[in-house]
Amino acid sequence: MELLLIHTGGTIGMGDTEHGLAPMAGVVEEALEARLPEGAVLAAHVFNPLLDSSNVGPSHWNEMLDAIEAHPGAPVIITHGTDTMAFTGAALSQALAGLGRHVVLCGSMVPLHHHGDAEGNLDLAIRAAFQPGEGVWLAFDGKLMPAEGLVKHESQDADAFRATPQLKPGLPARRRFEDRRIAVLSLSPGMPAAMLRAALAELDGAVLRVFGSGTAMSCEDVLGALRDAVASGKRIRAVSQCEQGGLIPGSYAAGAGLWSCGVENGGLETPEAALVRLWLN
Template sequence: MELLLIHTGGTIGMAETPEGLAPKAGLVEDALTARLPQTVTLKSHVFSPLLDSADVGPQHWNTMLDAIRSHPQASVIITHGTDTMAFTGAALSQALAGENRKVVLCGSMVPLGHEGDAEGNLDLAIATALGNDPGIHLAFAGKVMEAGGLVKHNSHDVEAFRAQPQDPLHPPQSLRFDTTRKLAILTLSPGMPADAVEAIVSKLDGAVLRLFGSGTAMNDPALISVLAAAVSAGKRLRGVSQCEAGGLQPGSYAAGAGLWGAGVENGGRQTPEAALIHLWLN
């Protein structure tokens, strides 16, 4: 059996230095090799330089996808920092939809060798990658979660992630990320000026709008006008809920009617991260 390790960086592969925790070359590779059965052939793709996950973006997702697709028979473990794990989980889940791959994301809140969660998470990732079930998953805190709807809900606890149910995925229109596209997530808030939204959206090709509850926004004709003008100009706006669970239900409240009339797309149960990836690939 062939196993591909893609080591991007993150806390799991850090060690103490005089300046504090920093990536240590070979740490993850050695820990993984020591745990593998002799029947497994390990291939590695290590990012250089190793990344803090705050720096991970579409060009790095393309690198991951290229490595995964260049090893069509391999199961894959990706070690990654936790801060943008939800974005990478959504990116790989949607980009690889229909390809029947087995990819397991893994990270930790405490580095390897520090008597924390790293060793257990890596063991779980290996067991999952060597198992029989395909899919894109996260192995973390004793749980194997679908990676397409991850939410990092705690910034310090070892049980940092939840997975929100997502609608079934279909193969995307694009298999790679166009790094020239300008997309962002905007959170609507009470009193938010319409001209501020207009200024931000004018610099973008599209945006995810985090709406109130099941899909409402403030009763501001100027804001609705800005959104409608953006859609008319060819910018895609996709709505999701600011609530972690439950998603949108257009038509439940009159306060949301202007959004849908302006052409805002219904992101349904998508997390903000999943909706952003949807805009990138479809």
């Protein structure tokens, strides 16, 4: 069976240079090939240049999707940096929904050959890739997690990710990421309404991180900025600033103004999942 490796970059494939750790060609490919089960054949799609995941965005998600489509039926391992792993997990989970593909994301906090977590994560990814089933998963720190609702909750230790419950993604309206201006914004106490209005003026749509189960300040200028943006045809999708629990519109009077503006209820969605939903639907 063919196994497709998509190597985007990230810590897992870095090596020592005179200036410190940097991406190194061939590191991940060689490590994965040495671990292949008997009878498996490796096909590799390697990003050029290799990327720190802080630079990964919609065009790179499209490149991953194109590579997956070019290898029908093959299980896929994607090696990727951890900083934007949650965004890529949400992007691929939604874009591939209903297509029957089996994709395993993998990264590490310490590079291969540095006595850290990389080898164990890669071993888990290979085992998972050859298991039956479909969906997008993350192999990390001994756990196989559904990738549609990942949260990177730790910046240093190996136990870096949690998977938060998400509703099963429906079929997307489109399966590639168009050139649109979408961003995540957060409410905060004392936020100037003019700043929010200026940000929304530059965007085609936004994810808005609101308080608790769905509340916002009772500031007519802030609410007016949201109302005007929605009236102009821009979609604003709200998610909670809390890691778990999601939104329940109507549970607090302090949220009434927010929902009256036409802001969408993101429910249980993570900011990453909501951002992808705006792109694809």
